[in-house]
Amino acid sequence: MGKFIEWFKVHLNKLKTIFLISVIVIVIFELSNVAKTISIDQLSTIFSRISVGNILLMALIGLVSIIPMIGYDFTLNQILEQKPKKLFVFETSWLINTLNNIVGFGGFVSAGLRSEFYGKKTSGKKVLQALSKILVFTMSGLSIYALISFFLVIFDDHNQFLRQYWIWLVGGGLYFPIVFCLSLFGKGEYLGDLKSSHRLQLIATSFLEWTGVLVSFIATGLLMGIHVNIRDTVPLFIAATVIGIVSMIPGELGSFDLMMIIGLSALGTPRETVVAWLLLFRLFYYLVPFAIGLVFFFKNLGSTINLRYSGIPISLLKELVHKFETFFLYFTGIMLVLSATIPEAFIKMPFLEHLNPIRSRVIVVFPAILLGFLLIVSGRGVAARVRRVYIPSIIVLTLTFLYSLLAGFRLSTGFFLALLLIFVIFSKNELFREQLVYSAEWLTIDGAIMGGLAILYIIIGVYNSPNIHHRHHLPEFFLFPSEQIWIVGFVAILIVSFIILLFVRFLKNKRVQIGEPLDEARIQHILTNHGGNPDSQLVFLKDKKVFYYNDGEEDTVFFQLSTFNNKILVMGDPSGKNSDFEAATEALINEVDRYNYLPVFYENSEEMVMILHEFGYDFIKFGERAHVYLPTFTTSGKKMKGQRASVNKALKEGYQFDVIKPPFSAETMQSLQTVSDKWLNGRKEKGFSLGFFTEDYLQRAPIAVIKNKDAEIVAFANFMLTYTDKLGTIDLMRHDPDKAPSGTMDFLFINLFQYMRDEEGLEYFDLGMAPLANVGTQRKSFTQERIAYLVYNFGSRFYSFGGLKEYKDKYANEWLPEYVLYSRDSWIGFVMIALLITDNAPIQEEKKFSGIRRFLFKE
Structure with missing residues (x-):
């Protein structure tokens, strides 16, 4: 026994989790069973015969009838000697009791939930003792009514049919006296030590609970217009309930209903009327209160589970609701536009009629098209979590509700739009971004949807034109009521297009850019105190x-x-304090996300891959970075035969290697400029991941030069400070094609390796990256990498990727993989296009956009 208790304590949290999951599964299962007994069509027919006032009164009585059960939980907390907030007790008690009404199982589910809500600050034994007292008294009210019913049946012989239930009424009636005596005279910890005040509270609560059940059931019948004989109905109801409880069927489903149908039919109420009566009783006493309980469930039990699992459940639920909200905004908008575009299709094709949430004939084309497209744009704003879309979405949905009301209101339409409006209202905290930045991905999706709808409308108009002869018969639903109506719709689309552009511009807000201009003092402080990398100097x-x-x-x-x-x-890995990289990356992602941008991390190391993977980023290998290990570098050996020949040839022709240090004179800069211009040969300088010729940039570090025998500079490479004591690299590497012989670059590299090893004491020389080296070339490569290879390889006119890898391979001792990391909301094709354009954009030209492109992509 001791081992079992110890095992139970060790696995308590897991057992609680299993219990909570089991409750959810049971609730879903039982709700599905209840749903099978309720027909929407049947309810609609019943409701059509009852006034709205009586239906609301049924619902109100059902809700009031639940309130007495809350007394159980107030008494429980008194027994446990704890004082939680009254609102908390009310909400959790409502949830527990309405759920127990549905699930049943002898009250064991309610006991487990009460332990979860109220037993955390008290010992398990004390909670179990208190729960046992509550549990046994919940049936005392039913037992009292069973005794009363027994005497009504036995001593009133006007209805012989009810006498057959006397044994069930006696059995149920004996329950209360036995429990009362045990609590009064017993000495056990689980029932005998109950205070008189608590005993009276539990008896009164139970009696009021079952009074509420009876009142709700009888009131439902009376409000339906059924002649109810209370003297006969009460004993029958109590007997049926006792039989249902003894069977332990959740909510007494089946046995209770069968008994009531047989009994009430025998008492003169038509069977169909009894079924409707039971249906409404279950709806207003079980389902409606339970629906309210579900709200409390997500608020309280959901908070408990959320806290236990570090906020993940609520986060997942919010994300799911957000997806549904976005989907239904788009879906409703599309259906509205289609109902104006092909109105006959919603009559000729039943599945479209059922699919359409509005379910009404278009009465005016313009509002349908306008509201439809505005709902689509609202859906985009909600999907993008833009704060400014909140009020417009509520307004658009409200107008859609009014439009559907005029077009022929249906209950299902009103419920759907009301639910969608509630989703939008409660999503306010999820809308946190300051602006909408219309991405190429979103433009593709929305352009396909809205453009497709507009084109469909135009095509239908053309095909419906009386001036066009058709060889093929068109489907009837493509026929438009009249050419005039179509023209009105076409004009509406033109007007709506302008309104949509204004709406999008409103959501875009005043564009906020991420990042600040270069502050040399701040940059130098970081690099000097915390170090850098080969890309820092850029x-x-x-x-x-x-x-x-x-x-x-x-x-x-x-x-x-x-x-x-x-x-x-x-561009590249972050520069600075390595231990702060993760926190800095998170800060960047949060700032970027706030303004509706998506980061793309270019030419990143494996260290950044691991950091960004934790933030949910996908990655592809983009190339490999070549490193030369300087301590073992040598020109001897068969592999370096060609390089030795180049060096010897250059020396014989009088070429010299030298390292010049800043500041550089105007004459030197002019010589370097001349070499650079000849090397470019009219091509534009590139930026971003590459350096370009500017005097300010070149004055910051030494420059390796090759001079001919006349002391003219014919080639150069500027050093890039890496702010480390192990790694060296260069940036610009340019030569004069007319004056520098073949092999000049080999001569330059070999001298650089020796200089950095002997003069600088460095271990590695970074030759830079070979883009797409060993990327996406295999049959089983990742699809993203194969797409990246195609886009970048065929889109770039400035690299010979294969030749670059082959050239660097002559010197490299090791190749380090480099990666591109991107958000899962981005499409890899568009990511690569953005990198391709940015990496190859001429630095002299400002980005210029015009027309709609400027409108959508303004910087």
């Missing part, structure tokens, strides 16, 4: 924005950014 080109991370005391990390549409392209 920040001084000033062609990118900078995102600074401050740990609360000082700047410790920075990122280099460029914006393309809704993509924030982050």
Whole structure:
């Protein structure tokens, strides 16, 4: 026994989880059983015969009848000597009791839930003792009514039919005296030590509970217009309930209903009327209160589960609701436009009629098209979680509700739109972004939907034109009521297009850019105190924005950014304090997300892959970075035969290697400019991941030069400071095609390796990345990598990827993989296009957009 108790304590949390999941499963199962007994069509027929006032009164009586059961939980907390908030007790008690009405199982489910809600601050034994007292007294009220019913049946011989139930009434009636005596004279901990005040409270609560059940049932019949003999109905109801409870069938489904149908039919009420009576009773006493209980469930039990599992359940639920909300805004909008575009289809094709949530004939074309497209745009704003869409969405849904009311209101339409409106209202906290940045992905989706609907409308109009002869018979639902109505709709589409553009512009708000201009003092502080990487020096080109991370005391990390549409392209690994990379990355992602951008991390190391993977980012291998291990570098051996020949040839022809250090004179800069211009040969300079020729940039570090025998500079490569003591690299590597012989670059590299090893004491030389090296070329490569290979390889005119990898392979000792990481909301094709355009964009030209492109992609 001791081992069992110890095992139980160890696995208590797991057992609680299993219990909660089991309750949910049982509830779903039992609700499905209840649903099988309720026909929507039958309810509609019944409701049509009863006034709205009587239906509302039934619902009110059902809700009031639940209230006495809350007394159980107030008494329970008194027994446990604890004082939780009254609102908490009310909500949780409502949930427990309405759920217990549905599920049943002898009250064991309610006991488990009460333990979960009220037993956390009390010992398990004390909770169990208190629950046992509550549980046994819940049937005392039914037992009292069973005794009363027994005497009514035995001593009133006007109805012999009810006498057959005397044994059930006696059995039920004996329950209360036995329990009362045990609680009064017993000495057990689980029942005998109950205080008189608590005993009276439990008896009164139980009696009022069962009074409420009887009142709800009888009142439902009376409000239906049924002649009810209360003297006969009460004993029959009590006997049927006792039989149902003894069977332990949840909610007494089946046995109770069967007994009531037989009994009431024998008492003169038509069978069909009894079925309707039971149906309404179950609806207003069981389902409606339970629906309210579900609200409390998500508020209280949901909060408990959410707290236990670190907020994940609520987060998942919110995400699910958000997906549904977005889907139904789009769906409703599309159906509204289609109902104006092909109205006959909703008559000729029944499945469309049932699919349509509005379910009404279009009375005016213009409002249907306008509201439909506005709902689609609202859906986009909600999907993007833009704060400014909140009020417009509520207004559009309200107008849609009014429109459907005029078009022929249906209960299902009103319920659907009301539910959707509630979703939108309660989604306010989920709408946190400051602006809408219409991405290429979203433009593709929405363009296909809205453009497709507009084109469909135009095509139908053309085919319906009396001036066009058709060889093929058109489906009837493509026929439009009249040409004039179609023209009105076409004009409506033109007007709606303008309104949509205004709506989108409103959601876009005043564009906020991410990042700040270069602040050299802040950058130098980070690099000097916390270090950098081979890409850090690119920040001084000033062609990118900078995102600074401050740990609360000082700047410790920075990122280099460029914006393309809704993509924030982050160049390379972050620079600065390595231990702050994760926190800095999170800060960047949160800032970018706030303004509706999506980060794309370009040329990142495996370290950043691991960090960003935790934030849910997908990644593809984009290439490999070549490193030369300097301590073992040598030109001897068969592999370096060609390079030795190049070096010897250059030396014989009088070429010399030298490293010049800043500041550089105007003459030197002019010589370098001349070499650079000849190398470019009229091509535009590129930026972002590459350096370009500017005096300010080149004045920041030494430059390796090759001079001919006349002391003219014919080739150069500028050093890139890496702010480490192990790694060296260069950026621009240019030569004069007319004056530098073949092999000049080999001569330059070999001398650089030796210089950085012998003079700088470095271990590695970074030759840079070979894009798409070993990426997407295999049959089983990831689909994303194969797409990236196709887009970048066929889209770039400036690289020979294969040749670059082959050239660097002559020197490299190791190849380190480089990655592109992107949000799962991005499409890899558009990611690669953004990188391709940005990486190859001429730096001299400003981005210029016009027309609709400027409207949608304005920076």
